Amino acid sequence: MTSFPEIWTFLSQEPLMWLTATLLAYAIGDSIFLKSGKRPYVNPVLIAVTLLAVLLWVTDVSYPTYFEGAKFVHFMLGPATVALAAPLYANLGKVRQAAVPMIAALIAGSTTAILSVLGIAYALGVRGEVLLSLAPKSVTAPVALGISEAIGGSPTLTAVLVILTGVMGAVMATPLLNLLGIKDWKARGFAIGVASHGIGTARAFQVNETAGAFAGIGMALNAILTAIIAPIIVLLFF
Amino acid sequence: MIYHLTVILLCQLAGEFLTQSLDLIVPGPVVGMIILLLLFFFVPKVAEAIQPTALGLLSHLSLLFVPAGVGIVGHLDRMGSDGVPILIALAVSTALAITVAALVFVGVCRLVGDPK
Numbered sequence: 215m216t217s218f219p220e221i222w223t224f225l226s227q228e229p230l231m232w233l234t235a236t237l238l239a240y241a242i243g244d245s246i247f248l249k250s251g252k253r254p255y256v257n258p259v260l261i262a263v264t265l266l267a268v269l270l271w272v273t274d275v276s277y278p279t280y281f282e283g284a285k286f287v288h289f290m291l292g293p294a295t296v297a298l299a300a301p302l303y304a305n306l307g308k309v310r311q312a313a314v315p316m317i318a319a320l321i322a323g324s325t326t327a328i329l330s331v332l333g334i335a336y337a338l339g340v341r342g343e344v345l346l347s348l349a350p351k352s353v354t355a356p357v358a359l360g361i362s363e364a365i366g367g368s369p370t371l372t373a374v375l376v377i378l379t380g381v382m383g384a385v386m387a388t389p390l391l392n393l394l395g396i397k398d399w400k401a402r403g404f405a406i407g408v409a410s411h412g413i414g415t416a417r418a419f420q421v422n423e424t425a426g427a428f429a430g431i432g433m434a435l436n437a438i439l440t441a442i443i444a445p446i447i448v449l450l451f452f
Numbered sequence: 453m454i455y456h457l458t459v460i461l462l463c464q465l466a467g468e469f470l471t472q473s474l475d476l477i478v479p480g481p482v483v484g485m486i487i488l489l490l491l492f493f494f495v496p497k498v499a500e501a502i503q504p505t506a507l508g509l510l511s512h513l514s515l516l517f518v519p520a521g522v523g524i525v526g527h528l529d530r531m532g533s534d535g536v537p538i539l540i541a542l543a544v545s546t547a548l549a550i551t552v553a554a555l556v557f558v559g560v561c562r563l564v565g566d567p568k
Contacts, residue, residue, distance in 0.1 A: 240515045259514050263521035270522070277526055284519035291516045293457070293509060295481035296464045299488035300506030303499050315560040323553025331545035338537030351542060352549060355520065356479040374524040374531070375542065380517070382546045390550055401557035409549035416513035426510065432553070434482050441477045 226275055232283025239265040252420065254388040259413060260381055291412075298415075298434075301427035308424065309431065312400050316431065319401070323408040323432075324439045327352040328447050336452075345452065347371040349444045351379045354411040357437040365448045376411070383410020384417035399424040407432025456505035459498070463488040 225231045243261030250256040270280055281288070302309065309316075331348045340348070347367030350358040355376050362372035387406045396402055403425030406414040411433045419426035467484030470476065476483065492499035531538050 236518055237515070240512075240518055244512075244514075257514075259517050259521055262515075262518045263525065266518070266522045267525040277523055280522065281519060284522065287516055288519040290509070292464050292481040292484075293460050294513055294516055295479075296460050296467070296484040296488050297506035297509040299463075299485045299492060300499070300503050301510065302485075303489060303492045304503070312557075312561070314564050315557045318560040319553045319557035322556040323549050326552040327545060327549035330548045331541050334544055335534075335537055335541035338540060340534045340537050340541070344531070344534050344538070348538070348541065352546070354479070354482075357477065360477060368530070370527055371530045373520070374527045375538070377517070377521055377524045378539070379542050379546055381521075382543055383550065386543075386547055387550055390547060391554055394551060394554060396554045396558055398558055398561070401554045401561070404557055405550045405554035408553045409546050412513070413517050416517065419510055419513055423507075434485070437482065438478060 226273060227279060229283035229286075232275075232280045233286055234283075235266060235269065235280075236262070236284045236287050239263075239269075254417070255385050257381060257385055257417075259384070259416070295412075298427075298430040301419075301423055302430060305424055305427040308400060309427070312404075312428075315401070316404060316428075316435070319404055320408060320432065320435050320439060323405060324352070324436050325443065325447075327409055327436075328440065328444055332447070332452065343368050344371065346448060348375055349448060350440055351375045352383075352409050352411060353437050353440045354433055357441060361441050361444050365445050377413070380410045380413025383414040387414060387417060388421070400428045403428030404432040407434075408436045411436070453505055456502045459491075459502060460484075460488065460506070460509075463491070 239262040240258060242265060243258035246261055247256045247258045270277070328349055331351055332345065335345055335348050343366065346365050347362050349365060349367065350361035350372060353361065353376065355373060358372050358376045359369040362369045383406060391402050399422045403418045406418050407429030415426060415429035415433050418429035464481050464484035466487050467482070468480030470483050471478065471480045
């Protein structure tokens with residue numbers, strides 16, 4: 215009979231182990247989220263990531279080994295982005311009606327996101343490459359990395375900042391929008407998508423399908439707009 | 453379901469192809485989304501068929517960010533001594549962006565007389 219440590223040594227290097235662990239960690243996070251009555255600060259992504267990070271640290275398994283299993287989940291981000299066309303199509307009437315408010319909110323939200331993060335960080339003493347890496351923080355990861363590289367930031371650091379922004383947006387959006395007294399699902403969803411990309415969009419879908427559809431549009435439009443204006447802002451001010 | 457997924461993957465593939473060949477800044481999947489949307493326009497039947505699969509994919513969108521999230525944990529130290537200022541800047545800026553975007557959206561809706 216093979217001893218437990220030997221089996222573990224074998225399985226801990228297998229993709230099956232880490233794919234299962236990823237789904238299990240998410241299932242735990244999601245069930246805590248549901249049990250809490252879908253409270254915004256109980257974020258399933260944050261719980262799953264924390265559980266897995268601790269597990270990898272305790273078992274001394276490297277991220278590349280983990281990713282061999284987790285990449286199957288990660289891959290689905292692409293098809294899920296394509297699938298955003300479905301809620302968009304279902305809400306097409308509302309989207310057409312809201313074209314003007316959307317464009318206005320996009321320009322205002324996108325500029326605020328870039329200028330405020332650079333301004334606050336600069337005021338707090340952040341300079342150089344780290345400062346520039348902050349500029350595309352509200353943009354979906356693949357585009358943000360490209361922008362960061364183009365303006366002289368560090369793409370790896372930007373990846374960290376993008377995910378942090380997504381989680382922050384997902385956690386604060388509901389209480390903040392309630393405080394502002396905004397009840398329109400279109401406005402709520404769109405604002406979350408512009409400010410906190412895919413992770414915010416995922417949160418919007420948990421709450422309301424129309425909000426999710428508008429978050430998806432906000433995310434896509436902000437990716438395009440930030441790619442154009444972030445280099446200009448950096449050139450003008452920094 | 454397999455047919456639907458095939459259509460979605462084909463759209464993504466076409467999107468990647470366009471992004472690569474035209475050197476676009478927009479990522480392939482986003483172009484793929486636009487292609488699928490156009491397909492829905494011209495063949496409404498496809499939209500009806502794909503809707504359940506697409507919504508199924510999106511219902512657990514959060515799960516798909518977990519692997520990348522685990523990846524950044526090892527890089528948190530990259531913020532170095534700037535950790536606290538960065539976290540403050542991210543939190544305040546995200547709150548401001550949500551506030552401004554939502555208020556402008558609602559405000560312009562009122563200006564142009566959107567019936568809701």
